[in-house]
Amino acid sequence: MNGNELAQPQKTGLLARMQRALGPAGVFFRGFLEEPRMVGSIIPSSRVTINAMLEPVEWSRCKLFVEYGPGVGTFCQPVLDRLPRDGELLVIDTNPLFIDYLKRTIRDSRFHAVLGSAADVEDIVRSIGHEKADYILSGLPFSTLPDGVGPAIVKATHRVLREGGAFLTYQFAGVARDLTARVFPRVETGYVWRNIPPCVLAWGWKDIDPAE
Numbered sequence: 766m767n768g769n770e771l772a773q774p775q776k777t778g779l780l781a782r783m784q785r786a787l788g789p790a791g792v793f794f795r796g797f798l799e800e801p802r803m804v805g806s807i808i809p810s811s812r813v814t815i816n817a818m819l820e821p822v823e824w825s826r827c828k829l830f831v832e833y834g835p836g837v838g839t840f841c842q843p844v845l846d847r848l849p850r851d852g853e854l855l856v857i858d859t860n861p862l863f864i865d866y867l868k869r870t871i872r873d874s875r876f877h878a879v880l881g882s883a884a885d886v887e888d889i890v891r892s893i894g895h896e897k898a899d900y901i902l903s904g905l906p907f908s909t910l911p912d913g914v915g916p917a918i919v920k921a922t923h924r925v926l927r928e929g930g931a932f933l934t935y936q937f938a939g940v941a942r943d944l945t946a947r948v949f950p951r952v953e954t955g956y957v958w959r960n961i962p963p964c965v966l967a968w969g970w971k972d973i974d975p976a977e
Contacts, residue, residue: 766962789911811960815843818935821953821968822900825849825928829895832856833903833918838867840902845873855893857883883918887925897927908940915944923948923971942967 818840822830824847832840835856844854855877858864867878877893882904891896901922909916922932932949934941936956942965946952949969957964 803937811957813959814935814957814964814966815840817955817957818902818933818966819843819847821931822847824852824935827852827899829890829898830854831886831890831901833886833901834858834905835867835878836863836904838871839869840904841871841876842901845871845875848875850875853872853877853893854896855879855890855898856885857881857889882914884914884921886918886921890925897930898925898934899927899930901926902933903941904935905941907934907944909938910936915940916947919944919948923969926971928971928973929970930971932971934967934969935964937962937964939965945969 773794827848828851830852832844832854833856835841835858837855841856842893848854853875854873856864856867857879859880859882861880864878864880867876871878879889879892881889883903886898886901890896903918903922905915905918907918910918919932926932932945934945936942942952942954945967946969949971950971951972953968953970955966955968957966967973
């Protein structure tokens, strides 16, 4: 066994011990170390960011709320607390570490955690018995996604949203907001300074067609 082969199990063991010691923060940190291009921050979002991001949602009409890149579930319980009894929460992540953690820790029949790509959201939504989503939330780091993936996600998001629904994004730069504005005709923007680092919030609305 060479030095590199020996170092890999030692590194994995250290990350696992850190994860157990720190709980959700340890899982989040390990996910960041393993896939830094797919995790937007080393620190989960603040309560202020969560409340500001979810404030425009019309919860009484929400049957399916979707989240891309849930991490350790910072938004999951706040969303479940707001959803009506017949509403459902679907989270999609490419990191099996996060999906496994969420399946083990969230015991709510309205909750679905799927390992997959946000670009496949249409197929995933159909797989749990829905045709459309009411709201879709994303904390994905669009600025570091592979070429073409970000635009593909935004286009698929627009297609799967019902009219009157919205695409909610939060990032530390304006990339997600700018991509959203290419597809969604109406985008509202906000900022949260009480977050580390400060966040750019955006809500892309799929307005109801007046002709219908």
